[in-house]
Amino acid sequence: MTPTQNIHCKNCNTEVHLNYCPNCAQPVKLKRINGHYVLHEIEHVLHFEKGILYTIRELVLRPGQSIRNFISENRSRLIKPIIFIIIASLIYTLASHFFHIDEPVLKAGQAENTATASIIKWIYGHLGYSNIIMGVFIAFWLKLFFRKYDYNFYEILILLCFAMGIGMLFFAFFVVLQGLTHVNLTMVRELVFFLYCAWAIGQFFDKKKVVNYVKALIAYLLGMVTFWFCALLLGQLIDQIIKH
Incomplete structure (x- = not known):
């Protein structure tokens, strides 16, 4: 590209004189999408330093510290929490459908x-969207139980997106195990899910206080009960309106 050319960025419309936009860094000419591009994108998502594998490892080993760092220090190492919970829920849904685990509920x-x-x-x-909505209810109870800590509602919601995302991956693991062994592991997967979420939340606020883990579990259960109560109540109200 020569300096005499009058070209504007296709992303922000800034005048560009070199190969990249000085305002948004968008390249003037995008590379064609080919096999190399697709492999690079997959590698970027799975990259162990800043991708989903790194995120899973950190959230399994040290969830409290990792999420606090994401909120207050560095948001580039873990993948985005909303994307993470949706991907994790999708993985569980695919595993569940493949092994027909949730079919009785859906047929009912x-x-x-x-x-x-x-x-x-x-x-x-x-489940991805449902978990986010449920997270709103759980975040309300967590904010109430942990009101002395300086975290706002949205930061607690980010915490839940990460914790519930790992919980859904645990669910997917036990679904695959149940599908392969034909042993009912429903109670085991739910127990692991709740214990992990309580552990991750307790670590986030203060891992040295045992009472935080108990409060986290109670708040989580209350949030789930509130979510299901509101969902069923909404259904009953709609049914009553339709009947009349």
Whole structure:
């Protein structure tokens, strides 16, 4: 590209005189998408230093410290929390569908032509979004239980996205194990899920205080109960309106 050319960035419309936009760093000419590009993108996502594998490792080994660092120091090493929980929930959904683990619940929802059944079916069919919505309810209780700590509602929601994401990956692991061994591991996976979330949340606030782990578990359970209560109540209200 010669300096005499009058070219504007296709991203921000800034005038560009070299190969990259001085405002947003967008290249003037994008490289063609080919096999090398696709492999590079996959490698970038799975990169052990800043990708999903690194995120999983850090959240399994030291969740409290990793999430605190993400919130207050460095947001480039872990992948984005919303993306993480959606990917983790998708992995669980694919594993569950492959081994037909949640089929009884989904079939029950199809059998009943009610708003309540439709809501339950939507929750199980869209776990990524459902977990984010449930996280709002859990975050409310956590904010109440841990109000003396200087974390706002949205920072607690970020904590939950990471913790619930790992929880969904544990769910996926036990679903695969159950599908291969034909041993019912539902209670085991739910116990591991709750214990991990309580451990991660307790570590986040103050890992030295045992009471924090208990408070975290109680707040998590209250958040789940509140979520399901509101979902079922909404279904009942819609059914009553339709009937009348």
